[in-house]
Amino acid sequence: MKHLISIDQLGRNGIERILDRAASFGSVASREVQKVPALRGRLVVNLFYESSTRTTSSFELAAKRLSADVISIRSSGSSVDKGESLKDTITTLDAYEPAAIVVRHPRAGAADLVARWTRAAVINAGDGAHAHPTQALLDVHTLRQRFGQLDGLKIWIVGDIAHSRVARSTAAAFGLMGASVTLCGPPTLLPPGIGAALGCRVVTNLDELAEADVVYTLRMQHERMQGGDVPSLNEYAALYGITGDRLVASQVVMHPGPVNRGVELAGDVVDSAQSLIGEQVAAGVAVRMAVLYELLAGAEKDERVREAATA
Amino acid sequence: MTKRTAWKSGTPEAALLSGATVVDPRAGLHGAFDVHISEGKIVSVSEAGTIEVPDDCQVIDCSGQILMPAFTDPHVHFRTPGQEHKETISSGTAAAAAGGYCLVLAMPNTTPTVDGAEILRGILARAEQEAVIPMGQLGAITKGLGGADLTEMAQMTEAGAAGFTDDGIPVTDAGVLRKALRYQQVTGAVIALHEEDPSLSLGAPLNEGLVSAKLGLRGQPGVAESTMISRDCELAELEDAVIHVQHVSSAGSVRVIREAKARGVKVTAEASPHHLLLTDEACSTLDSRAKMNPPLRSEEDRQAVIAGLVDGTLDCIATDHAPHHVDEKEQPFEDAPFGTTGLETSFAAVYDELVVRSGMSLDLIVERMTSGCIPFGFEPPSIVSGHAASITVFDPGSEWVVGSDGWASSSSNSCFAGRRLCGRIVRTFVEGVQVYEGGSK
Numbered sequence: 001m002k003h004l005i006s007i008d009q010l011g012r013n014g015i016e017r018i019l020d021r022a023a024s025f026g027s028v029a030s031r032e033v034q035k036v037p038a039l040r041g042r043l044v045v046n047l048f049y050e051s052s053t054r055t056t057s058s059f060e061l062a063a064k065r066l067s068a069d070v071i072s073i074r075s076s077g078s079s080v081d082k083g084e085s086l087k088d089t090i091t092t093l094d095a096y097e098p099a100a101i102v103v104r105h106p107r108a109g110a111a112d113l114v115a116r117w118t119r120a121a122v123i124n125a126g127d128g129a130h131a132h133p134t135q136a137l138l139d140v141h142t143l144r145q146r147f148g149q150l151d152g153l154k155i156w157i158v159g160d161i162a163h164s165r166v167a168r169s170t171a172a173a174f175g176l177m178g179a180s181v182t183l184c185g186p187p188t189l190l191p192p193g194i195g196a197a198l199g200c201r202v203v204t205n206l207d208e209l210a211e212a213d214v215v216y217t218l219r220m221q222h223e224r225m226q227g228g229d230v231p232s233l234n235e236y237a238a239l240y241g242i243t244g245d246r247l248v249a250s251q252v253v254m255h256p257g258p259v260n261r262g263v264e265l266a267g268d269v270v271d272s273a274q275s276l277i278g279e280q281v282a283a284g285v286a287v288r289m290a291v292l293y294e295l296l297a298g299a300e301k302d303e304r305v306r307e308a309a310t311a
Numbered sequence: 312m313t314k315r316t317a318w319k320s321g322t323p324e325a326a327l328l329s330g331a332t333v334v335d336p337r338a339g340l341h342g343a344f345d346v347h348i349s350e351g352k353i354v355s356v357s358e359a360g361t362i363e364v365p366d367d368c369q370v371i372d373c374s375g376q377i378l379m380p381a382f383t384d385p386h387v388h389f390r391t392p393g394q395e396h397k398e399t400i401s402s403g404t405a406a407a408a409a410g411g412y413c414l415v416l417a418m419p420n421t422t423p424t425v426d427g428a429e430i431l432r433g434i435l436a437r438a439e440q441e442a443v444i445p446m447g448q449l450g451a452i453t454k455g456l457g458g459a460d461l462t463e464m465a466q467m468t469e470a471g472a473a474g475f476t477d478d479g480i481p482v483t484d485a486g487v488l489r490k491a492l493r494y495q496q497v498t499g500a501v502i503a504l505h506e507e508d509p510s511l512s513l514g515a516p517l518n519e520g521l522v523s524a525k526l527g528l529r530g531q532p533g534v535a536e537s538t539m540i541s542r543d544c545e546l547a548e549l550e551d552a553v554i555h556v557q558h559v560s561s562a563g564s565v566r567v568i569r570e571a572k573a574r575g576v577k578v579t580a581e582a583s584p585h586h587l588l589l590t591d592e593a594c595s596t597l598d599s600r601a602k603m604n605p606p607l608r609s610e611e612d613r614q615a616v617i618a619g620l621v622d623g624t625l626d627c628i629a630t631d632h633a634p635h636h637v638d639e640k641e642q643p644f645e646d647a648p649f650g651t652t653g654l655e656t657s658f659a660a661v662y663d664e665l666v667v668r669s670g671m672s673l674d675l676i677v678e679r680m681t682s683g684c685i686p687f688g689f690e691p692p693s694i695v696s697g698h699a700a701s702i703t704v705f706d707p708g709s710e711w712v713v714g715s716d717g718w719a720s721s722s723s724n725s726c727f728a729g730r731r732l733c734g735r736i737v738r739t740f741v742e743g744v745q746v747y748e749g750g751s752k
Binding site: 085086087105107108109110112113127128129130131162163164165168191192193194196197198 | 519520521522523524525526527528530532596597638641642643644645646
C-alpha cells in the first residue's frame with residue numbers, strides 16, 4: 001500500500017494490522033524518551049488547507065515520535081494564498097523529496113490528486129466531506145480498546161451526516177469491523193441515498209437510541225444555520241442533542257471534536273465516565289504513528305530508497 | 312434573407328464515392344449505392360456499379376464503409392472571443408470536421424458575451440476566414456447573460472443570429488423569459504433553454520444520488536431540470552412561442568417534454584452523447600472530465616433519455632462540446648469547470664454503444680445526428696441528387712482508443728477519453744469540399 005486515501009482500501013485485515021501496531025506504539029508516550037527511531041532522516045510534510053488543531057498536532061507528534069523530520073504548511077500566509085494551484089504546490093514540495101505528504105483540503109478528491117503529482121506516500125487527513133481515514137482508524141482503535149472487538153456492536157452516528165467526512169469514513173470502518181451502524185439526524189442533513197451508499201440504517205429521531213452500544217455524535221456547525229438546513233441550534237439540540245437523560249448507563253459516547261457543548265452533546269456527558277473523547281484524542285497519535293509506519297517503513301519499501309539502492 | 316452561417320469554404324471535389332452502404336433515412340436510403348459528387352452537389356445516387364465514371368472524376372473506394380448525410384450540431388462552445396486558450400473557431404470547426412459535421416451552432420457565453428449585433432457580425436466575419444466547416448452563432452437572450460434585460464434580438468437576427476440562448480445558465484426569472492418569448496413575434500428566432508432551477512441545483516458539481524452521497528458532495532436533483540422545463544413549456548404554450556430545450560438529462564424532463572409535445576406545445580429538445588452513454592458512476596473517481604452541467608445522472612435517467620430519443624420526444628443529438636484547458640480541469644472536482652468536449656467522438660461513441668452493443672437502429676441515429684439544425688430553421692443535408700454534397704463516411708470496422716491520436720480540438724477534456732470505440736469517421740465533405748480525411752484508411 002503506497003497511500004492512505006480512504007478507509008475502503010484497507011479492508012478489515014488492513015485496519016487490524018495497522019491498529020495492532022498502534023497498540024504497540026501506545027506505550028511510546030509513557031517512555032522516558034518518547035521516541036522510536038523508525039523514520040529517522042525521513043521527511044514528513046503536513047499540508048493543511050483547512051484549520052485543524054487535533055489532526056495537525058497529532059500528525060506532527062506522530063511523525064516526531066517516529067524520529068522523522070516534519071514541516072507543517074498551512075494555507076494562510078503561504079503561496080496558496082497567492083493563487084498557486086494545488087498541482088504547483090505539490091510539485092514544489094515534491095522537490096524536497098518528502099517520504100510522506102499529509103494533506104487536508106476542503107475539496108473531495110484532493111488527496112487522490114496529490115498522490116498523482118508526487119512520489120511521496122500521501123495520507124488523506126480529510127478531503128471535503130468525503131473521507132478522513134485516520135479519524136476512522138482512531139475511532140475503531142478506541143472501541144477495540146474498550147470492547148475488544150466491534151463485531152455485533154450497535155453504533156449510532158448522530159448529527160450532520162451531510163457535511164461530515166468523519167461520518168462517511170467512520171461508518172465505513174465500523175461496518176468493515178462487524179458493527180451495525182445507524183445514521184441519525186434531521187432529514188435535511190441526511191443526503192438522499194446515504195443509507196444505501198454507506199450500507200447503514202437511517203433514522204430521523206432518537207426514539208430507539210437505547211438500543212445503541214455506542215453513540216457517536218458529530219459536530220453541528222454554526223454555518224449550517226445560514227443554509228437553513230435546520231431552523232436553529234436550539235431546535236436541533238432539543239431534537240438531537242445527546243443529554244444524560246437520553247442515555248442509558250451502559251452506553252459510551254464519542255465525538256471527533258471540537259464539541260459544541262450543549263448543542264450536539266451536553267457538557268456533563270462530555271465530562272462523564274461514559275465519554276470516550278479523551279481516549280479518541282490519545283489514540284490519534286498512536287494510530288497516526290502506525291499509519292506512517294505502515295506506509296513508510298512497512299513491508300513495501302519506499303520507491304526512492306529502492307531506486308537508490310539499485311542505481 | 313440574411314446569411315446565418317459562415318465558413319472559409321474551398322474547392323469542391325469531383326468524385327465517385329463507391330462501394331459504401333448509404334444510410335439516409337430522410338431520403339429513404341439504406342443499401343449499396345454509389346454517390347457521384349461534383350461542383351458541390353450530389354450529381355447522382357445510383358445502384359452500386361451502375362454509374363459511368365467521367366474521366367476527370369476520381370473514384371474513392373468506400374467499400375465496407377457507411378456513407379451518411381453529414382451531421383449537424385445545434386450546441387457547441389467555441390470560446391471565441393475571449394477564451395481562445397480553450398478553443399478557437401479554427402480548432403473547434405476542425406474538431407467538428409473530424410466528427411463528421413457540416414454545420415454547428417455556437418453558444419454566446421463567450422467573453423464578452425454575444426449580446427449585440429456587432430459582436431455577432433464579428434464572429435461570423437472571423438468564421439469566414441477560419442471556419443473549416445459552416446458555423447452559425449446564437450445570441451444571448453439577456454444582456455451579459457445577466458438574466459434581467461433583453462438583448463437587441465431583432466438587430467442580432469438581422470445580423471445573422473441562428474437563435475437565442477443564455478446557455479450555461481438558466482433564465483431564472485420567469486417574467487424575463489416570458490418577455491423574450493413574446494418578443495419572438497418580432498424575431499421569429501427560436502429560444503434555446505438551459506433548464507436548471509438554481510435554488511434546487513445549488514450549483515452542485517454532480518447528480519444527486521448514491522454517488523454524491525458517498526463522495527460527500529452536494530448533488531443536483533433531476534427536478535432542478537424538469538421543473539424548469541415544465542414552467543417554460545407552460546410559458547411557451549401561453550405565448551404560442553417556439554422553444555428548444557438543451558441537453559435533456561433526467562427522466563422527469565423527458566416525461567415533461569413528452570407531455571408538452573402531446574398537447575401541442577412548440578417544443579423541441581436535444582440529448583447529448585454523454586447523457587445517452589454514461590451515468591454518475593463516471594464521477595465516482597472524481598475524474599473532472601466527467602463533470603458537466605447538466606450532470607451525468609442515474610441509469611434510470613439514462614434509459615429514459617434513450618427512450619426519449621427513440622420515440623422522438625428528443626429530436627436530435629447535440630454534443631454540448633465544451634472545451635476547457637487542462638490546467639482548469641486538473642483541479643479538485645468541485646473547482647474544475649463544467650463541460651466535456653464531444654464533437655470528435657459523438658457519432659462513434661453513440662454508434663458503438665447504442666447501435667453495436669444495444670441494437671438500436673442505425674437509421675434512427677443518423678436521423679438524430681443530422682436533425683439538430685432543424686429547430687433553428689436550417690435544412691439538414693440529404694443524399695439526394697441536386698442537394699449539397701455534405702457527406703460523412705464512417706468505417707465501422709476501425710477500432711480506436713479515444714484520444715490516442717491526439718485531438719483536433721485545442722482541448723482534451725473528453726469524458727470518453729481512453730474508451731475503445733468500434734468505428735470511426737474517415738471522411739467529411741461539406742458542399743463537395745473534403746474538410747476531413749483520417750481514421751483508418
